[in-house]
Amino acid sequence: MRLVLVLYCVSCYCTRYVSGVTTESSENATVRETDTVKEVNVMKDNYHELLKRVINNENEIEDLKSREEHLKHELENVKKYMTCQMEEFNDITIENHDKLNDTKAALIKTRISFTQSLMLLNETMQELSHRQPEKLKCEENQTKCNCTEKNEDHKQRPIDCGAVKTRKGNGVYKIFPKHSEFGFDVYCDFETDNGGWTVFQRRLNGETDFYRGWESYENGFGNLEAEFWLGNQRIHTLTAQGKSELRVDISDFLGNTAHAKYATFSVGDASTNYKLTVTGFSGNAGKLKSIING
Incomplete structure (x- = not known):
């Protein structure tokens, strides 16, 4: 009897012991599972956070790349501008150096x-x-x-061609009319009609244009050695010295000639618009006489 009782007690004890171990293991497993779930959730949260950071970093990297391209473009523009400025500066430097x-x-x-x-x-x-x-x-x-x-x-000093003492044939001489301090050059004819004529117009071949304005005729134009008009002001200065004669010689390309001569001849000053006055006609150029008187 004693033996049975001992075994029974042991059996009960073992049963109770095993039951207690099983309960404790189940609770630990539940706790560990809970912890694991929490850790997994934390890891998930960390993963999502890291993923967000990665995405943000990628966006920032794209922005940085875009800014880099923009800066490269700006740098190229600056280089081009500086190159143009340097070329312009060199051109200006060379130009200023030449000047x-x-x-x-x-x-x-x-x-x-x-x-x-x-x-x-x-x-x-x-x-x-x-x-x-x-x-x-x-x-x-x-x-x-x-x-x-x-x-x-x-x-x-000669006041006109008639007063020139040293004559070297027809040509250009300087005269000093009474009202001209510095004098001026004229063409003198020492051959026609006893000579001493001061020529104030000569037309030969049409090389000089005589279709000119008032100012040109007032001051004179042309070449004294060829075709010219002496100038109204100078003609007035010449005729204002005293009595003057006028002789006009005309000819054509066939050799026909004619002349008109006036015993008195004068030209007024600018206030009279250089009015022409002639009297005492003689010569064989009858048409010329009518033209002038008209």
């Missing part, structure tokens, strides 16, 4: 011209300084010597 050289050359020429003018002025001053004592001496002695040369030369 500087031209200015330098002009200054050198001006300096040379100024030096020559200064030398001429010095020579003139020296000559005047030598002449001054002689002039003072002439004034003190009240003699004519060289002090009267200027007045005598002025009196001897």
